[in-house]
Amino acid sequence: MIHIITDTGSDLPKQVMDDLDIIMLPLVVQVNDEEYFDRSTIEPKQLYTYMKEGAAPKTAQVPPSLIKETLESIAKKGESAIYITLSSGISGTYQTAVLMKNEVLEDYPDAKIEIFDSQAASLGYGLMVYEAAKQAKDGKTLDEIIHTLKHYVEHLELIFTVDDLEYLLRGGRISKTAAVMGTLLKIKPVLHMEDGKLFPLEKLRGKKKVLGRMVEIMKERIKTSDPISTIGISHADDVETAQALKELIIEETGNKNILITMIGCAIGAHAGPGTIALFFLNTPLKES
Incomplete structure (x- = not known):
């Protein structure tokens, strides 16, 4: 038997974890001088409430x-x-697990x-965990599952935006000047991930424009007309915008294989309430 293990940064819905017997380990969240286990002793909505009230949470890796x-x-x-961890570029959990x-x-x-x-990060590796767990249930070997995971690393795309630049400022992702000017001009950044780290991609004004551009980027980056694997959308307490993005994807691509989930505390603590992220493979999975 092959057990699939991950941590709460993967933001997989509980139903999916239960159905596929995924073992979930909690990352640690520190807020208002209290320490919590993500999705165990604190839920995302509670954290986002604290953040809207001015709290500046910190996170720590899964306890060794x-x-x-x-x-x-x-x-x-x-x-x-197989323990699939949050990117080593943004967490020390991988090194500790080794x-x-x-x-x-x-x-x-x-x-x-x-x-x-x-x-x-977030549902980006949640989709990897999801696929690995399905393959484990289907009796695939360790090598076959690792082959699939390597394909995801090479071909997974992450495009996301945040609702408030203040949270990126706190995390050192943008300068104070950029945050102030962006807020005044109602600029919303579009960011992506390269080599396990986050980088700015574009700056746009208005949420509707941003969602449209995210779908455009997805269409530009998908390198095939063949059906791709499950598309992931994660949101930080903004299900309406996540649903709007889903409907736009269906309208533009016809792909209805879309999983929506809420961003957990481990990722949400840095991105902030209102964050919307889109995950997809630019090349479909192939049999090993």
Whole structure:
């Protein structure tokens, strides 16, 4: 049996995790001098309420002891595991997981454990976890699943926008001058991910224009007319805009295979309420 493990930065809906027996480990959120486990002792909507009231949350990686305990319990049973982590470019969880794996291998040298750096965030690697878990259920081998994950790393696209530039300022993504001017001019940035890190792409005025441009970029980057895998949309407490983006994608591409989810605390703490993100493969999956 191959267990698929991930952390709460993947923003997968609970129903999907339950249906596919995905093991979810919580990232840590610190807000108002309290420490919480993402989606366990604090839910995203509560965090967004705190942020709208002026709180400036911080996040931390999954506790090492929890990673080791999880991997050890699987190794004891002689079963296999793939832990798909939040991008090492924005979190230390991947490096910690590798260390914990090595500790487990000292006691269980024959254990088959893979730690995989998604090089993605939010539902971007949620889609990777989703596909890996489906393949594990279908009886695919460890190598076959890793092949699929590598395809996602090479071909996954992330396009997103934020509602308030203040949160990007706090995270050091933009300058104070850019944040002030952007707010005054009602500028909304379009950002994307390269090599596991976030970078600005374009600046537009008005939410409607931004959504239209996100779909245009998606169409420009998809390199085939063949059907692509599930498209992901994640939102930070703005389901109406997420739904509008979904309808626009269907209208423009005819693709209805779209999964919508709320951005959890681990990612939302940095992006802020109102963030909208779009994830898709620019090349469809091929059989290994």
